[in-house]
């Protein structure tokens with residue numbers, strides 16, 4: 002799932018400075034689940050904007066709305082408020098939603114209310130952690146299910162660096178060294194042999210190297226074209 | 227009503243989520259013959275709003291004050307709270323509000339125009355008056371003819387005053403009359419004025435609601451002796467203050483509630499020995515267990531499984547009753563079919579006999595008319611209330627099996643619908659369907675509900691009460707009333723998931739202190755488990771959960787209204803968890819704190835971060851949240867949740883450069899008015915200092 006965090010209010014207020022009437026638009030999927038971009042957060046954010054506007058004497062008014070996903074065009078039918086009626090939309094979807102909605106509503110500025118941070122899982126009540134980087138060439142089969150791209154600060158492929166220290170990463174002493182975890186996991190699986198194999202340099206063109214990535218399911222896309 | 231899953235589109239069709247209450251009923255409501263909205267009125271009482279409560283009751287139950295005293299309370303028997311600790315004392319709560327408000331303290335919904343047909347109602351008992359009231363509300367002009375000198379039927383003339391003072395009956399009768407119901411007392415239909423004549427006098431329909439006006443007797447030797455009383459005549463004479471002679475040694479024949487009334491009245495009239503003899507054994511006796519117990523406490527003795535054979539008279543005086551042994555009362559099909567052993571006959575000494583073996587219809591009103599009757603009962607169609615004559619209807623005990631006041635009211639109300647359809651030229655079709663009833667509370671949930679003892683009704687000791695006809699059970703005091711009403715779990719008023727909004731995020735499952743939600747495809751909250759604390763509603767990131775028992779924006783609207791009323795200057799909103807607060811506090815009658823609008827609700831568990839921000843948005847300069855500490859609130863984890871939400875709201879304010887001090891928390895809602903006042907005052911100082 003995509004995880005995102007709300008941008009600092011100062012930044013949001015600065016972004017919105019040119020606009021008077023703003024719609025805060027929530028997304029009912031990933032960002033609802035990680036409690037940052039759901040309808041309730043949109044409601045709170047709209048309130049905060051209205052309170053800030055009053056306190057700072059700004060000519061700004063915010064409403065809120067929510068659709069199931071901002072990354073599918075059909076759901077815009079469920080909007081109860083129309084972007085065209087606003088000077089700008091502050092989308093609290095992930096970057097995908099902001100970008101996609103911008104395409105669908107070319108006449109209305111869509112601004113990001115969140116910073117899209119990672120693909121993560123819910124590790125404890127109210128806590129999410131990164132698990133995947135979306136590199137386009139998955140290695141989890143031989144790393145015991147632990148992603149060295151996402152969870153090693155340096156995305157190393159052939160074991161830990163020299164900065165590993167008592168199981169922690171030199172980049173952040175609070176962070177586990179992914180390679181120690183991989184080692185321990187493989188050991189318990191009896192698959193330490195996986196590490197004897199030298200891994201060639203990764204094909205990063207499958208990551209972002211060749212520009213915008215795309216998925217096409219021929220069987221459906223042909224029907225539609 | 228919406229069936230199955232609730233969607234955004236369904237919600238858009240509703241005026242308020244409160245309409246969702248019609249999806250399922252609590253068993254208390256279902257069990258009540260008139261289907262009074264028990265949960266709703268108990269909530270009003272819990273909030274100290276007696277007026278709103280009695281209005282909700284009277285919506286369905288015209289004999290609210292009478293039932294507050296004498297109802298056999300099937301609502302209570304069905305109350306789900308019995309699986310937690312004990313049933314809610316619903317009847318006592320009804321008694322309190324009905325008598326506190328009297329006839330004038332409840333709303334009268336008399337239509338502006340009452341120009342529809344005139345309808346004659348015969349009999350001013352619960353059934354007749356209920357029918358007349360409904361007809362008046364529909365714009366008809368009902369006139370009720372009553373043979374007795376007072377209106378109210380059996381409750382006014384016969385039920386002993388120690389259980390039901392006449393003033394209490396008058397409350398209901400006066401309120402009913404205020405709707406344009408005309409009552410003519412002292413007129414017996416059949417004698418002089420016949421039904422045929424009534425119709426000639428311009429009454430377009432007639433409702434017969436004459437009840438069971440005669441007592442049954444037994445064709446045994448000496449049954450006509452002057453010291454043999456028939457129960458209705460006896461009780462009516464007692465109620466009229468005539469103190470009939472009961473001698474020293476009374477034998478009441480019968481084991482029902484009416485027999486108990488006769489026996490206990492005989493005790494109060496000064497009889498030395500009072501015995502009740504019945505065919506049934508203790509378990510089979512139809513009298514309510516509490517009636518038997520109270521009678522026993524007052525010295526009434528019971529002779530079970532004996533049937534009367536002959537009243538023994540010597541020198542013109544009754545000296546005893548010959549009674550044979552009963553071998554069985556009911557046959558295999560559980561039908562009443564007593565069998566006797568004539569070889570086992572005893573003499574029971576007595577000087578007075580009261581027959582309390584049942585009542586029957588007095589069909590005197592049929593005289594001179596065309597109404598048909600069979601085996602002593604008026605011919606009638608239960609589905610439509612029609613008799614054999616078009617335009618003549620019947621309701622109440624004249625046609626139904628003997629029952630209770632509330633059942634007679636239900637019958638009367640239903641009959642009014644039939645009369646209305648008839649007079650509107652429609653075919654008579656009455657929809658008796660009711661919503662499904664919510665199930666019993668599962669043990670795992672019941673365990674987590676805060677236990678609170680059921681109130682005990684202040685009652686005079688038997689020695690004191692048996693010497694007079696004064697009421698011996700007393701009305702609860704206000705504190706007891708609030709505490710008891712707050713025991714109601716508000717069944718069926720809990721959370722509903724809007725399935726198309728739910729993101730299956732699992733938050734509700736994680737925060738619910740009762741472990742109710744499960745997330746399958748989306749979150750599922752079972753109504754028989756949900757305790758309506760509202761914690762999940764306040765936390766759901768998708769705003770995908772709504773309460774059934776209140777409008778989603780209820781608090782926001784109340785806040786706006788309160789702010790509008792607060793005088794100019796600094797305006798502070800105080801949200802107070804009212805589980806331990808007084809009626810004066812809830813109702814805004816306690817001494818106000820200048821500049822502060824106090825808003826009470828069942829628990830701060832329902833107060834979300836958006837609401838705190840909305841209050842400021844609506845113009846409040848600050849918000850004070852006063853919660854009950856954990857363990858004293860009605861819901862677990864409330865204090866902890868409330869604290870976290872206040873902290874979050876304060877952080878958000880800090881982020882936009884407003885002072886976090888605008889939102890304050892005090893955990894003193896359980897400590898009484900002075901502590902609450904003091905806490906709010908301190909919080910106001912912090913808010914205004916910033």
Ligand SMILES: Cc1cc2nc3c(=O)[nH]c(=O)nc-3n(C[C@H](O)[C@H](O)[C@H](O)COP(=O)(O)OP(=O)(O)OC[C@H]3O[C@@H](n4cnc5c(N)ncnc54)[C@H](O)[C@@H]3O)c2cc1C
Nearest residue numbers: 296349351352353373379380415436437622623630631634
């Ligand atoms: C002693 C006793 C105790 C009871 N205790 C309880 C109790 O504690 N709780 C409870 O719920 N129920 C109790 N009941 C039952 C309850 O009173 C009845 O179920 C209820 O009153 C029936 O209502 P009704 O309107 O059908 O008839 P009634 O109450 O009998 O009213 C009928 C009215 O019609 C009048 N009438 C009859 N014939 C004519 C005529 N020809 N012309 C004009 N008027 C006429 C009668 O005078 C009477 O006022 C008790 C009944 C009795 C007898």
Ligand code: SF4
Nearest residue numbers: 254305306714715717
């Ligand atoms: S707890 Fe309240 S709502 Fe539930 S059954 Fe009892 S009286 Fe009715």
Ligand code: SF4
Nearest residue numbers: 728729731732734766
């Ligand atoms: S908290 Fe709301 S969105 Fe999350 S699972 Fe429950 S109902 Fe669904």
Ligand code: SF4
Nearest residue numbers: 738756757759760762
């Ligand atoms: S949190 Fe409260 S309202 Fe929600 S499901 Fe649990 S008991 Fe019901």
